[in-house]
Amino acid sequence: MESGTKLKAQQSLASTQADKITSADKNTFSHLVLDGKGPIAVEFMSYGCSHCGTLEPILQQVASMLESKVKIFRVNTETEKELATTFQVEATPTLIMFLNGKNVGKIVGPTPTVSSILTAMAQPFRGFS
């Protein structure tokens, strides 16, 4: 139990240190997302949502794979209710894709696998180079 606890703590620390997703709030959203150039994906999530917890490591993996192509941000719907309302987010996790600041696609409760996230994210950006 003790060694398992330690291992879990180390994994947690490692996963936090390698956070590839930047958090956005109502003050930074415009600058980071709406004024952003190129493809951007925003995950609307909350820490208390277990589906978001399942998706988190997958999204981290996708973020490091797409680092140079797609920027990924997260918005916490518990603290940013206004943003959630603005973008009609009714459940978490929801991924909204923006292209040059324009909303081009939305996925609610994506299947938490790297391939399905990559496919779902790529679809709205198809044709963009």
Added chain:
Amino acid sequence: MRGAKPILLFNDECNVCRRISSWVQKSAKTKSGEATIIDRAIGEDPEALKRLSPNLNIWDAYATIHLLMPNGSMKLGGEAVAEVLRNIPKTKWFAWTFAVSIFGFRPFQIILNICYAILADMRPLFGCESCGTPGFWIKPIRRMIKWISGDRRTKLLSSSPL
């Protein structure tokens, strides 16, 4: 660290966790009314949790019960429950049993771990939307409850409604 108390982190978005936490809050008091355990909602700020304990990850905190000990160590799941029971005057008379070891096994702690795992799996049955998809053994029970209560929608969500 003198006078420091264990801190029980609980999921404020889950009915079951909130009720258990409020029971702990009421029960974990000495005769003089001093609290023996501090309850703290996990909240939404990962950095605030890190300030509490540098190794504490917010996702892990929501996944299982965490008890931060005054010496900085962390107890999880059934171990945390046992420690909480040791700190409650009403329950500490039997909580010593969880430390009883027979040939390296702690039978009562093992039973408690199993009970905790069952309760954690059952939280979605009690309306906890933030506790995720129910465990495989809970799904038929959940369907039955929904069917009896007239809600025939048995679709299992892959997202939590806001």
